[in-house]
């Protein structure tokens with residue numbers, strides 16, 4: 001039986017991967033995270049505490065399970081926090097990735113690194129896999145450094161790049177752009193939304209499915225794994241408003257400069273999915289389907 005180890009299993013992607021792998025009879029899942037297991041589903045897999053910045057712990061857990069594949073989704077994902085604390089960002093996104101890669105040096109392991117559109121400067125999206133990276137933030141640079149370490153040091157590797165992931169985590173501890181927009185619109189809350197940042201928002205289940213395709217096919221190389229619709233963040237909110245029949249009158253368009261966030265954002269990203277579609281059979285949901293799925297999950301969780 002194949003052993004798949006997932007890092008960051010308490011996170012959004014990690015929880016979705018756990019949901020899928022826990023039910024698969026042909027894969028033994030080792031879910032790993034920082035501290036206790038916060039996923040309410042506790043059966044169908046093994047959970048190990050693994051802080052990926054702790055090199056000894058990484059070597060111990062990987063040495064114990066000798067995984068056939070690692071899906072490395074754990075990261076410091078708050079872009080502004082990375083900008084404000086570059087040391088922590090370097091440690092969690094680069095050094096930690098090095099720890100994992102070094103730990104599989106003597107194991108025949110397929111390494112899947114989850115990366116981001118923020119490795120690009122956003123001047124010419126949507127991007128293909130072989131477009132030239134040029135990060136504009138410390139987070140983007142750290143993920144690119146992680147990618148490069150993986151490419152230079154793993155025998156068998158894949159990079160799954162994704163964009164603005166939205167989804168529901170089990171304890172609803174994490175904000176979600178679709179539900180945030182719906183709540184704000186329904187409560188007629190005045191919100192400022194940027195209209196000069198374009199993304200292809202990705203349903204967390206689609207990202208997990210893309211990682212699974214890569215793992216299952218033992219695919220190697222870089223793959224774009226995002227949603228298929230590119231839109232501005234303002235348009236995203238507009239689509240949520242249309243879907244729920246809500247007014248957008250309380251939403252003000254602003255530009256990124258006025259928002260004045262610590263980290264610079266790439267203006268236009270989004271991905272060309274032709275390669276992942278042709279080579280992996282990756283076919284994500286439309287954004288409207290994603291809204292429906294999230295809302296169904298939300299209402300089920302509330303009832």
Ligand SMILES: NC(=O)c1ccc[n+]([C@@H]2O[C@H](COP(=O)([O-])OP(=O)(O)OC[C@H]3O[C@@H](n4cnc5c(N)ncnc54)[C@H](OP(=O)(O)O)[C@@H]3O)[C@@H](O)[C@H]2O)c1
Pocket residue numbers: 007008009010011012013014032033034035050051052053072073074075076077092096114115116117143162163164165166
């Ligand atoms: N979310 C997006 O919009 C987006 C966009 C592009 C790319 N990505 C990439 O996609 C991947 C998954 O993102 P996500 O949305 O699932 O992020 P997430 O919900 O923030 O999950 C990240 C997980 O990593 C864990 N982690 C951080 N440092 C760790 C450490 N030292 N040891 C062990 N675990 C650690 C976190 O643990 P705690 O729960 O304990 O904090 C968290 O559970 C990341 O690699 C990210 O860079 C995400």
